[in-house]
Amino acid sequence: MRVDIISIFPEYFAPLDVSLIGKARHKGLLDIRLHQLRDWTHDVHRTVDDTPYGGGPGMVMKPEPWSEAIDAVAGSGGPPPRLIVPTPSGRPFTQEVALEYAKEPWLLFAPARYEGIDARVMAEYESRLRVDEVSIGDYVLAGGEAAVLVIVEAVARLLPGVLGNAGSVTDDSFAPGAMAGLLEGPVYTKPPVWRGHQVPPILLSGNHGAIARWRRDEALRRTLAKRPELVARLGPEGLDKRDREV
Ligand code: ADE
Numbered sequence: 016m017r018v019d020i021i022s023i024f025p026e027y028f029a030p031l032d033v034s035l036i037g038k039a040r041h042k043g044l045l046d047i048r049l050h051q052l053r054d055w056t057h058d059v060h061r062t063v064d065d066t067p068y069g070g071g072p073g074m075v076m077k078p079e080p081w082s083e084a085i086d087a088v089a090g091s092g093g094p095p096p097r098l099i100v101p102t103p104s105g106r107p108f109t110q111e112v113a114l115e116y117a118k119e120p121w122l123l124f125a126p127a128r129y130e131g132i133d134a135r136v137m138a139e140y141e142s143r144l145r146v147d148e149v150s151i152g153d154y155v156l157a158g159g160e161a162a163v164l165v166i167v168e169a170v171a172r173l174l175p176g177v178l179g180n181a182g183s184v185t186d187d188s189f190a191p192g193a194m195a196g197l198l199e200g201p202v203y204t205k206p207p208v209w210r211g212h213q214v215p216p217i218l219l220s221g222n223h224g225a226i227a228r229w230r231r232d233e234a235l236r237r238t239l240a241k242r243p244e245l246v247a248r249l250g251p252e253g254l255d256k257r258d259r260e261v
Contacts, residue, residue, distance in 0.1 A: 016174055017046045017121040019096065020163055021084045023063055023128060025049040027160040031231035036168060039177045047167075048088075055083040064129050073130040081125065081136050089123055089144060096121035098146045101162035102131060103155050105148035108166060112149065116166070117173035124166070126159025183225065196249045198242060200233030228257070235261045 020028060025124070031047055039045040055062040056079075064074035089095050093220050106112075116122060125132070140146050151162045172178055184190060188199040203214040217229045235258055238245050246254075 016117075016119070016171075017048070017092065017096070018124070018167060019048045019050065019088045019122070020124045020126070021050045021088060022050050022124075022126050022160055022163075023052045024160055025051050028164065030213070031167065035177060036171050039171055039174065042047055042176065044174055044176050050084060050088060052080055052084055055080040055087065071130075071156045075130050076127050076132040078133040078139075078241050081132055082139065085123070085136075085140065092121060094120075096123040098123050098125060098144045099163075099166065100125045100127070100137065100146065100148045101131070101151065101166070102127065102148050102152070103150050105147060105150040108149045108151045108162075108169075108183035110127075110187070113166070113169040116170045119206065120227060122170070124159075124163045125182055126163045128158040138148055143259070158209060193227070194234050196238075196245055197231075197234040198238045198245070198251060199238055201257070231258070232261050 022028070026047055028047075031040070036045065036047075040047055054079070056062055062077065063080050064076050067073065067075045085098065089098070097116070099116075099122055101124070113211055136147060137148065147168070149162075152164050156162060173184060178184055188197070205217060207214050207219065215229070217225055219227070235246070239261075
């Protein structure tokens with residue numbers, strides 16, 4: 016997958032050299048290219064923002080540097096990329112959206128600072144590219160860069176060959192599969208007793224059927240306690256007879 020990121024803080028993306036994503040890049044599974052938005056300005060101050068029409072606090076990102084940058088980057092390959100613009104007013108980013116993005120060959124991120132990008136930029140590209148405004152949660156960040164890190168990490172780990180154990184993707188909270196729509200339950204490793212706390216004996220039983228059932232029960236209990244709306248969303252078809260006893 017190719018990923019381009021246009022930002023006034025390309026250095027913000029140093030974590031993409033580390034760990035899972037760093038390895039994926041090294042293996043050639045992920046081609047991440049960073050671009051400085053100010054390279055597409057033409058004044059000595061390399062200005063990317065201006066005061067908002069209509070008044071109000073803060074600054075708005077100017078359309079010209081963004082359009083020149085997006086034109087240059089989006090036009091530098093074959094079929095155009097999907098353009099992703101993080102904003103608190105976008106559609107919620109979920110595991111489902113991550114799975115959708117993981118199928119794309121090319122993503123282009125345009126994280127904004129200040130009060131956002133002049134709205135005409137979205138209007139312009141909506142007629143030419145597939146454009147997604149996405150929010151990573153109901154809170155306001157200082158800029159879209161942290162949201163890009165979140166989205167890239169959630170998508171990259173879904174790419175074939177990125178995770179050592181493909182099973183860990185299918186058991187994820189929110190992933191389709193046996194635990195679809197439920198939060199993952201607790202996990203344990205050695206030693207069997209630590210500071211007086213025991214590992215649940217069933218996990219040491221070797222009975223794989225019973226362990227699978229126990230895991231689903233725990234997932235259900237945790238989801239009911241922390242995110243009851245997720246259980247409600249499963250509906251009657253999402254629950255078997257035993258689930259209803261939990
Ligand atoms: N930019 C600022 N806040 C954001 C959020 N919650 N999600 C995505 N981008 C943002």
